[in-house]
Amino acid sequence: MPFKSTSTLSSLLRKSPFKPIQEHMRTVFNCICTLPPLFEALYNQEQDIVCEHAEQIRQLETAADKIKNTFRLNMPKTLLLPVDRKDLLNLMGDQDSLADIAEEIGKILSFREMEVPAELKPLIDELLEGTIEVSGEAKKMIEELDELVEVGFGGNRELERVTAIISGVRRSEHNIDNILNRARQTIYRIEGDLNPVDVMFWYKIVELIGDISNQAENMADRILLFLSR
Amino acid sequence: MDIITSYGTILIALAVIFGLYMTWGIGANDLANAMGTSVGAGAITVKQAIGIAIVFEFLGAVIAGGHVTKTIRKGIIDPTSIAGSPEILVFGMLAALLAAAFWLMIASTRGWPVSTTHSIIGALIGFAIVGIGPEAVKWDQVMKVVASWVISPAIGGVLAFLLVMSTRKLILDTDNPLKNAKRFAPVYIFLVGFIISLVTMFKGLKHLNIELSVGQSFFVAVLFGLTTSLIGWFFVSKIQVSANENREFHYASVEKVFAPMMLFTACAMAFAHGSNDVANGIGPLAAVVSIVSSGGEVMQTSALPLWILMLGGGGIVLGLVTLGYRVMLTVGKRITELTPSRGFCAELAAATTVVLASRTGLPVSTTHILVGAVLGVGLARGIGALDLRVVGHIIISWLITLPAGAIMAMLFFFTLKGIFS
Numbered sequence: 001m002p003f004k005s006t007s008t009l010s011s012l013l014r015k016s017p018f019k020p021i022q023e024h025m026r027t028v029f030n031c032i033c034t035l036p037p038l039f040e041a042l043y044n045q046e047q048d049i050v051c052e053h054a055e056q057i058r059q060l061e062t063a064a065d066k067i068k069n070t071f072r073l074n075m076p077k078t079l080l081l082p083v084d085r086k087d088l089l090n091l092m093g094d095q096d097s098l099a100d101i102a103e104e105i106g107k108i109l110s111f112r113e114m115e116v117p118a119e120l121k122p123l124i125d126e127l128l129e130g131t132i133e134v135s136g137e138a139k140k141m142i143e144e145l146d147e148l149v150e151v152g153f154g155g156n157r158e159l160e161r162v163t164a165i166i167s168g169v170r171r172s173e174h175n176i177d178n179i180l181n182r183a184r185q186t187i188y189r190i191e192g193d194l195n196p197v198d199v200m201f202w203y204k205i206v207e208l209i210g211d212i213s214n215q216a217e218n219m220a221d222r223i224l225l226f227l228s229r
Numbered sequence: 230m231d232i233i234t235s236y237g238t239i240l241i242a243l244a245v246i247f248g249l250y251m252t253w254g255i256g257a258n259d260l261a262n263a264m265g266t267s268v269g270a271g272a273i274t275v276k277q278a279i280g281i282a283i284v285f286e287f288l289g290a291v292i293a294g295g296h297v298t299k300t301i302r303k304g305i306i307d308p309t310s311i312a313g314s315p316e317i318l319v320f321g322m323l324a325a326l327l328a329a330a331f332w333l334m335i336a337s338t339r340g341w342p343v344s345t346t347h348s349i350i351g352a353l354i355g356f357a358i359v360g361i362g363p364e365a366v367k368w369d370q371v372m373k374v375v376a377s378w379v380i381s382p383a384i385g386g387v388l389a390f391l392l393v394m395s396t397r398k399l400i401l402d403t404d405n406p407l408k409n410a411k412r413f414a415p416v417y418i419f420l421v422g423f424i425i426s427l428v429t430m431f432k433g434l435k436h437l438n439i440e441l442s443v444g445q446s447f448f449v450a451v452l453f454g455l456t457t458s459l460i461g462w463f464f465v466s467k468i469q470v471s472a473n474e475n476r477e478f479h480y481a482s483v484e485k486v487f488a489p490m491m492l493f494t495a496c497a498m499a500f501a502h503g504s505n506d507v508a509n510g511i512g513p514l515a516a517v518v519s520i521v522s523s524g525g526e527v528m529q530t531s532a533l534p535l536w537i538l539m540l541g542g543g544g545i546v547l548g549l550v551t552l553g554y555r556v557m558l559t560v561g562k563r564i565t566e567l568t569p570s571r572g573f574c575a576e577l578a579a580a581t582t583v584v585l586a587s588r589t590g591l592p593v594s595t596t597h598i599l600v601g602a603v604l605g606v607g608l609a610r611g612i613g614a615l616d617l618r619v620v621g622h623i624i625i626s627w628l629i630t631l632p633a634g635a636i637m638a639m640l641f642f643f644t645l646k647g648i649f650s
Contacts, residue, residue, distance in 0.1 A: 007262045007556075008342040008596050008619055010269075010563035012603060016613025078617045082610035150480045150568070152393070152610035155402030 014079060017088055018145040020071040021095070025142040027064040028095050031057050031102045032135045032212065036128050038106060043121065047113055054106030061103040068096050082153055083226040091222045095142075098135065098215050105208050114198060119190050123183040127209045130179060134172035138216040141165045141223055153226050162227065169220040176213040180206065232316040232649055237521045240319055244517035247323060248537075249544045251330040252510035255345050256548025258337045260286065261556035262596045263502045263579075264495055268557060269564025270572040272491030278561075279554050281492075282499045283546045289503025290542030293429045295436045295533050296590040297505050300374075301349060301512025302519075304590065306357045307365050308527040315525040320645040321360045321638075322513035325352035328637035329509065332630065342622050344594035347630040349509040350374060355635025356642050377591040378627070381582055382601025388578035389605030396570055400483065410486040411465055418461030421493045421577055423454030425500060428584045436533060457493055464489035480570075487569035494576035501583035502595045503542060509592065511541035567603070571611050575602040597623055 034057050041049035071092055075085060116124070144162050151158045183206045191199045233240070264278045273281070311317045329348035336343040350371070357366045396417075400409045427450035430441055441449065465486055474481045515537050519529040549557075567575070579595070579602040586593040600619065607615040 007265060007560045007563070008600055008623065009262050009265060009603070010560055011342075011622075012600055012615055012619040013564055013566040013612070014614040014616045016566055018613055076616070076618075080604070080607045080612075080615040080617050082607075082612070147479050149611070149613060150570075151397060151401050154610070155397060157402055157404070 015074065016149070017071065017075065017079075017081065018149060020067055020074075021088070021092060022142055022145060024064055024067040024071070024092065025095050025139050027060055027067065028099045028102075029135055029139045031060040031064065031099045033132060034060070035102055035105065035209075036132065038109060039116075039124060039128060042109055042114065043116055045115070047110075051110045054110035057099075057102050057106040061099040064096060064099045068092055082149060087222055087225050091219060094215050094219045094222065098138075098212055101208050101211050101215070105205060108201060108205060112201060114201065117190055117194060117202075119186050120183065120202065123179060123186055124206075124209075126179050127176065127183060127206070130172060130176040131209055131212050134169055134176060134213045134216045137165060137169045137172055138219050141169065141220060148226065159227060162223065166220040166224060169216055173213045173217040176210060180210045233319065233521055233525045236649060240323070241518055241521050243323055244319075244326070244514045245540065247326040247330060248510050248514035248540065249547075251326055251333070251345075251349075252507065252541050252544025253548035253551070254330055254333045254337070255506050255510060256286070256545035256550075257552035258333070258548075258556055259345055259506060259596065260499070260502055260545065260549055261553050261560050263498045263599060265557055265560030265564050266567060266572050266576055266599065267491045267495035267498070268561030270488070270491055270567050270569045272488045272569055272572065273495055275554055275558050275561060277492075278495060278557055279549060281495050282549050282553075285496045285499035286503040286507075286545050286549070287539075287542035289500035289505075290507035290545065291535065291538045292437065293433060293500070293504035293584065293587050294507040294511075294538050294541065296433065297508035297587055297592050298512045298515055298533055298538070300370075300590045300592055301353070301508050302516045302533075303529050304370050305350065305353045305367055305374075306361070307367050308361065310365060311361055312527050315520050315527045316649070317360050317646075318527050319517050319520050320649070321353075321356035321642055322516045324641035324645055325349060325356050325634075325638045326510070326513040327641045328352040328355070328634055331641075332634050332637055336626075336630075341626055341629075342596070342619070343626045343630045344597060345506055345509045346592045346594045347378070347627055348634040349512070350592065351631035351634030352638035353513075354631070355638035358635070359639045360642050374592060377586060377593055378597065381586055381591070381593045382597050382604075384585075385579050385582040385598040385602040386605030386608070388581060389575050389602035390609045392574035392578055393571065393606050393609040393611050396574060401480065401570075406480060407470065407482045407486070410483045411468075414465045414486055414490055415458040415462040417573070417577070418490055418493050419454040419458035421454075421497050421580075422457030423450050424577075424581050425497050425584055426450045426453035428581070428588050429504070431588065433588050436535070436538075461490065461493060464492070484569050487573050490573050491569050491576065494573055494580060497580035497584075498576050498595075498599075501580040501587065503545065504587035505583050505593060506595060507538065507541040507545060510544060511537050514540075566613055571606050575599065575606050578602040578605065 034053050038050060038053040041053060075089065079085060144165065147158055187199065187202050260282060264282055267273050268275055268278050308318045329352045332348045333345055354366055354371065399413050400406055403409045427446060430446045430449060468485055470482045515533050516529060518537065519531050520527060523531060579599040582598050583593060583595050604615060606612055
């Protein structure tokens with residue numbers, strides 16, 4: 001007799017939404033980690049390698065998009081989740097925009113051969129270093145979701161750990177804001193010596209790098225929402 | 230009266246065959262759901278699950294299966310008005326049994342989430358309405374049973390919720406979760422043995438000629454609890470923990486402690502399932518045997534023979550061995566989202582609720598109670614995602630199963646009546 005095994009229980013238990021979120025974040029983090037070598041190639045005026053890295057970022061972004069889409073398709077409104085469904089979808093959106101920003105930076109640098117002004121170089125390096133740090137903190141926060149599910153998004157010890165990571169993200173973001181200001185001032189100071197169109201793009205690139213940490217901070221706010229329910 | 234005396238043996242043989250068919254179906258499909266949780270959590274292998282099921286399903290049926298059997302046998306239908314023609318009741322019981330088994334088979338091949346309990350109750354009502362008359366259905370009893378279908382999953386859910394909260398308070402949200410897990414594991418395992426045996430023994434073993442006073446029941450239950458807890462302590466103390474395993478997931482070691490604990494809830498689940506679901510197959514069989522052997526006494530005053538309980542337990546085991554293992558394998562593979570700590574809570578809550586219902590004589594659905602328990606864990610924010618559509622499917626399956634069982638029982642009743650008269 002051909003018994004079908006669509007058991008009530010196995011259709012009740014759906015795949016955890018936190019796994020794809022973590023997988024997505026890892027991919028996004030890889031995207032962002034490609035930014036320093038991208039700029040390194042730009043400093044060295046190796047346009048081929050710049051394009052190579054930009055392409056790598058694009059591929060990672062596509063992979064992340066795929067994870068995001070499957071995730072969204074598997075989030076019907078009938079799910080009982082330990083956190084608000086909308087917050088989860090928004091968190092995924094925030095993560096995705098991290099990859100989008102990295103991709104856009106890659107695109108600009110690959111179609112527009114730009115020379116990095118010497119005064120700007122140390123500031124960009126500083127910005128990139130901070131961005132990797134803040135994204136790493138954000139990733140750490142996302143990796144902690146498993147543990148949060150285990151304790152039901154409550155419990156003092158896990159709460160302390162996560163809030164510590166969240167304040168780490170906040171601090172890093174604040175730090176990046178300072179660097180960003182200095183970078184803007186520097187561009188303003190030297191803009192007379194530069195090609196006006198270049199200036200426009202430098203402002204844009206610096207803003208884009210800054211946006212990454214803003215998005216990371218948004219993610220921290222979402223996680224805080226999970227904890228405060 | 231003639232029919233009973235001249236066809237008595239054939240009627241009993243038919244009842245035995247239908248009863249075996251029904252219990253076989255229960256073992257093949259229903260039990261897999263009840264035990265798939267332990268398999269899915271990785272606590273036991275399918276082979277171990279089958280071994281456990283064979284022993285505890287049988288024990289559950291024989292030791293605690295009598296009360297629900299009594300309800301199915303004489304709690305739903307009032308046959309006083311047909312005292313002069315007992316063959317009607319015999320045909321009716323046979324028809325109900327066949328209808329329920331048949332409906333179960335159809336549903337299983339299509340993958341519908343139907344409950345064996347609901348099929349047999351629907352079938353009994355269906356027969357009673359056409360065979361005797363709507364007034365023969367003890368509607369107040371039926372309402373009580375139907376109410377228990379709603380209440381029992383809710384009780385399972387509340388128990389599971391409280392258990393999850395207790396594991397958090399005592400184990401997970403502490404400075405040293407692993408140490409506390411090892412410390413409290415024997416306590417939780419004690420609970421499994423204690424609760425299940427206490428509920429079962431509490432004035433419930435008369436059919437085995439064992440009568441225990443309240444104090445004695447408590448004493449023996451404590452002994453049972455301590456024994457299981459000792460065995461559990463032995464398993465838990467053997468667990469090896471490496472420093473590396475917690476790097477990715479801080480609670481990996483803790484979950485490792487819960488895994489052998491699910492062995493005990495798996496036993497409890499099999500026992501609970503046996504105690505409640507065996508009645509769906511053997512209740513009508515017992516009725517037929519009683520009527521025929523008393524020469525047409527519809528009021529069935531005789532006690533339930535032990536061999537019928539054993540036959541039922543055997544039928545379920547047979548179904549499990551021939552087909553159920555495959556179902557269990559697939560179900561187990563799909564239930565991967567339940568960690569041992571959650572699975573333990575859900576199973577303990579479900580098993581307790583089912584055994585409680587069995588002791589009260591209420592025929593409930595093991596699967597639905599387990600669903601209720603898992604939902605309770607979910608409400609405690611303990612599971613990644615639960616699809617609530619299942620709840621809708623369950624309600625729809627009720628609404629279909631009751632009339633479907635009833636209509637089929639009516640058809641089979643008239644067929645049997647036509648053949649024998």
